[in-house]
Amino acid sequence: MGQLLPIAGAVAAVLISWLWSFLFAFAVRPYLRVKRLREQGVRGPINGSFWAGNMEEIQRMKMEAQDMVLDINSHDHLARISPHLVRWASLYGRVFMYCVGRKPWLFVGEPELVKQVLSNKFGFYRKIEVGAGLTALLGKGLVLTEGEAWVRHRRVVSPAFTMDKIKTMTRTMAECAQSMIENWREKEEVEVGVEFHELTADVISHTAFGSSYAAGKEVFSTQKELQKIILASFAKSDLPITKSLLQYLPTEKNKRRWGLEKKLRETMVSVIEKRMASRSESGYDGQDLLGLMMEACMNGEEGKTQLSMDEIIDECKTFFFAGHETTSIC
Incomplete structure (x- = not known):
């Protein structure tokens, strides 16, 4: 009995400390x-x-x-x-x-x-904590990283967005737009908002994944489903228990979200692994975002500019979602 008292006291002290931290926050x-x-x-x-x-x-x-x-x-x-x-x-x-x-x-x-x-x-101004849902949608890319991680990501990603690199993608963009216009000629009515969302998805899929653009379209559809789930709960009160507990419970919505996250990652991993397997002595084929980013990773100094598989996936998520939502609306 005498040995249990110190243990009980230690447990009580931990609980009181946790309760005070919770109430203070x-x-x-x-x-x-x-x-x-x-x-x-x-x-x-x-x-x-x-x-x-x-x-x-x-x-x-x-x-x-x-x-x-x-x-x-x-x-x-x-x-x-x-x-x-x-x-x-x-x-x-x-x-x-x-x-x-x-x-x-x-x-x-x-x-x-x-x-x-x-x-x-x-x-002085730190980036906000967006929670597991938005992190799964956007990825821990340039938008959400800070400090040394942000510097390392930027060194790899920025070369893919120079003016010379963007100019090489204009033919692909024009071909996608021409295909959309040809499709319009066969329709009596056109929902412009929907069509431009499709055009933007088509352009980004080609310019990001090159010959694997079909997988890029699958990424878009998966992200769209994820977005609906996340936005449905975004306007709710951000109680600490909601942020720290409810998002990890096996509810139907969470299980659906986890399934979509897994599908999203598996699709991107498949494309990246195929690109890595096809790398020649001269580098990665194609001038798409993924090839340029992987080339920068391989050419960078160890520990300074290289990104892991998960970090490359996160940058692709950021480019896909942020690029699609802003460009299609504009």
Whole structure:
């Protein structure tokens, strides 16, 4: 019995320490951040509910914005997509704060302040933790890495995006566009938004994977399914238990997400392994993104510019998803 008391005391101390850390991170730290921002003159809406912050108000304004009729001659669509930002900026100025769950968010609309954040030369502004879902979708590429890892990734990836390299891909882009136009001639009606999504997927698949563009199309469809699952839960309150526990439980949604992640990785690994097996003395064939990136990996100094298989996959995920979503909308 005497031996159990020290063990019980140690367990109790660990539990108390964990409970205090949890309470501090969940309740005390957000309160202190909000207090510090208000002391510096940063205004914003009241914090809303304890659990959801301003999320209920944001969702209500977004539902009301769905009834808006936009001017087809105007590109001012922010009031429809993010009405809360437009409203709060008119009330509190170009710099204000609001809460998503228990976490305070700072909106910065002053150009000079935005420039300081984006330059970030001294590492003052860290990248946000996006969670397992978005990491699976975007990959731990340039968008999410920091420090030495970011420098190493950039050394490998940036040579593939020089103007000379991009020019070599213009013929492929033109051929994809010509194929789309020929297809339009056979249709009476064309849904332009859908067609441009398909065109962008076709172009990126060819320019990223070259002769393996069919696998690239499969990557796109898989990422699209992943995106729907992730966005469905994105607007929910970011409670710590949601971030640290629920995303790892074997729910139907999580099992579907894990299956898609596995399929995505296996498709990319298959393409990369085939490319590695076909490497000649002169290097990797083709001027697609994957070949250029793998060539940079092989030519770099050991430990400085080389990327692992998983890191190459992550960069491909970033290029596929980010490139597709931005280009197809533009």
